[in-house]
Amino acid sequence: MIRRFSLFFAFKTLFSKSGSGALRHIRGAIIGAAISIIPLVVVLEISDGMMQGIVDRYMEISSFHMQVTLADSEAVEKEEELLEKIGNIEGVTYAFPYTQGGGILYGEKGRTGITVRGIPDTLFKEDEGFRRYITVKEGEFDLSEPDSLIISTETAQRLKAGVGEEIKLLTAKVIPGRPMLLRPTRFKVKGIYSSGYQELDMLSAFITQEYGERLFKDDSSRMIGVKVVSPHTGELFAAADEIRYLSDGIRVATWDVLNDSLVASLNTTKKFLVFIMILIMGVASVNISSSMIMMVISKRQDIALLKSAGASDRDVSSIFVLTGLFIGICAAALGTAFGIAAAININEIIDFISAVLHFDLFDADYYLEKIPVELSLYKLSGAAALAVLFAVVASWLPARRAGRINPVEIFRKH
Amino acid sequence: MMDILEVKNLYKSYKNGDEKLQIIKGLDFSLPKGKRMVITGESGCGKSTFLNIVGSLDQCDSGQIIVDGTDITQLDAQGLCQYRNRTIGFVFQFHYLLKELTALENVMIPAMVAGLSKKEASERAAELLESVKMTHRKDFYPSRLSGGERQRVAVARALVNNPVLLLADEPTGNLDQDNSRLVEKLLFQIVEERKTSLILVTHDPTIASHGDIKVKLEKGKFVTI
Structure with a gap:
């Protein structure tokens, strides 16, 4: 169980008005994690829209319902x-x-x-x-x-x-x-x-x-x-x-039987894309881990002091897990917001890139002329929850290390 | 008078490569409740190690340490955390104030670790800051406090949970003479008022002279001065 003290300390550590808040240590981790969520959000929204668009066309004008x-x-x-x-x-x-x-x-x-x-x-x-x-x-x-x-x-x-x-x-x-x-x-x-x-x-x-x-x-x-x-x-x-x-x-x-190979093929492609995007998020969470390790190193004296004041290993670990949770929540909020914005404007983004690069980014033979976007609150929540989970898991190891710091060694070195 | 601390046959050694350094050798002594004990000795003789062992930050090789009736060598990890939080208070040579917290919030730390609400901890911390004459600086961050002020806040922090035993490891070691005298005066005054027992490690003969019990750690044992 996370104690009120850990919450208080994590909050103060992050948002101190002293000018030395730990937010600067984790700003990069938040941005990195947020960027890693954007492709997943875009893929989730666009793949559903694309699938729906393609399947609907088949069942309305080809196979019928x-x-x-x-x-x-x-x-x-x-x-x-x-x-x-x-x-x-x-x-x-x-x-x-x-x-x-x-x-x-x-x-x-x-x-x-x-x-x-x-x-x-x-x-x-x-x-x-x-x-x-x-x-x-x-x-x-x-x-x-x-x-x-x-x-x-x-x-x-x-x-x-x-x-x-x-x-x-x-x-x-x-x-x-x-x-x-x-x-x-x-x-x-x-x-x-x-x-x-x-x-x-x-x-x-x-x-x-x-x-x-x-x-x-x-x-x-x-x-x-x-x-x-x-x-x-x-x-x-x-x-x-x-x-x-x-x-x-x-x-x-x-229609689902008549177009089953099409639906299965689209579903497989979607799952593969989502899997790759989740891997990207996993790789980005290494960045969170690195930032947390740096933060733990910079806070060794504070950790030693907290332990001398009676904080347990778990109390100390909780502070850093909470920090990881905060990174995850911020990254999820930012990444999801930018992901939605990118997905909504995906046609304009593709047109812009195509215009800049002077070639069609996507062959219209295999994609819809205009990519439809299907906003699913359920799936967006899932992506955001996954981002938070990755951040918490990534901060778990540094948090455990923080909890195991021996205060005597720190005081002796100082 | 009841003893607040009883140390029986205490041994502590460190490994230095293949060599074993015996720092404390069969230490036996007791500290009556409310008394102030001053430990002096050469650098590296084991004064800080002794304080760390009594404060349960470090472990002894063998022996018993009974603080306020509890043998701390028998406590589990959770029991030791509670012991450090409620029974003792630490003042180090360096203040170790958390730079993201104001003076008041720094003093609140042990009280919040003890489970007090923010409001209760804040009230108690404010009271302690008044005792060390730091009320006017309670909302200042450590970066805006002088060395002496930081150490006074550290003293207040050590006492916020009303410990029965205060462990001070050269609390004026980093201060100039004026600040040293001020911190020393406040420290002894507060422990006197609160009837808190004190074990103080120092090199400063002026501070050492204030102790009720004065010992020197020599070859792993206390020698009464």
Whole structure:
């Protein structure tokens, strides 16, 4: 237990008005520890924001919140009825049929592999989530014409095509026992969009549901996309369970399953980054230890006097552990504050560094165009608590040494 | 009269390489309560070592030291801390005032170690500073006090927990003659008023003359002067 005396002495030692307060010994340690916390805070805030941003884009415009696959022809026949029933389930905001298949888009100046989704022309207007992540850069998101094609800016660049131009989609039809049949279909580019995440954009193009059904005729290409109010809560799984009971011939996959490799990969990257940042904090805490050792050395006479006045080893150690705690609290407060400020302004900081260095610091192909920041009080508190813990642990050894100082040796030397 | 200190067959030696230096050799003596004992002797004869042993800062090789009825050689670490805090008071040749603390706060240290509240410790410290005529300087930091003033604060600090035995190791050794006389006068006056027993180590014959018991440490034993 820390006694009032240790608290009093630690406080007086640090904040003395005599001009000889120990704060000067530990100022460097506080600054060093605070700086070491900034990367962790930034990583925690940005990685969560990045993950959320990437995953949200995938589930709003690619996998959707849920994918209902019609596993047999009987189920396909009941599609209309099924759509109505799904739409009536609590929490479901939108259910729509769509088709999905692969092909090669090619024009006069380029070609690229693509996943094409045939979606209802109402999706863009009626689904707020879809609309949120689709920024139309050129033309319109208009699928009212049967040959309409919406491509991403990335795809447009690869094909060197613009709005109004004609593009062909090469798809394959496999008939058992016969050679594969390649079929080109003409489309007209009606709109060019960006979701802000180029890796996703590179792979996605949208056509009308009608053309989609014509091109991708097999049952496995035909699906129902489902959107719910809260895709990150149990509401999603409750709705998925209800859908499963609607018919025998359907399979339901939620976004977390559909994107599990993506989520796992992002999570692993995040954990690795956090681990490295914690290591940096650990290394910085050596600085706290060094400062505390210097402080103990400079205070040997005071320690000897305190012991001659009846202070125990533990009392003396407590003074230095409290000093370590103070360093930790100050460093955590400063580091967290600067970390939050850095994270909030991360896009400006990256732009500034890129401008100064004359190259893009982050390749937009693999990162969101704008990095979203997700402030989590829980995680920030964890980072701050870790910083305090590191400081206390770092001061523990010097504090123990202080407690073991033999006063007689000090008095004799003096 | 009851003895405040009883030393029985005390031995203390130090190792100096392979050589063993026997500093105290079978010391036996007792100090009656309220008496002032002055120890003189040549430098390095073991006067400070003896005070450190009685003050429990150092350990003896063998023997018994009974202070106010308690054999301190039998006390554990916690018991020794309490003994140093409540039973004895130390005044060293150097003041050892903590430079981050004011004169008042320095005097408060032993009282706060004893568990007194800041208010109680402060009241008691103020009283002691008045006794050593330092009230007007109570809020001064040591850097702004003269050598004599610092030592007077050190005397007040040693007495703040009302110890039964005060151990003073050449308390005027670092002071000029005027300050020496002043500190000496205050020290003897306060121990007289408080009926505190005193063991004082000194080289100063004037101070030595004030002792009720005057001894010289010679070849590890006391010789009455």
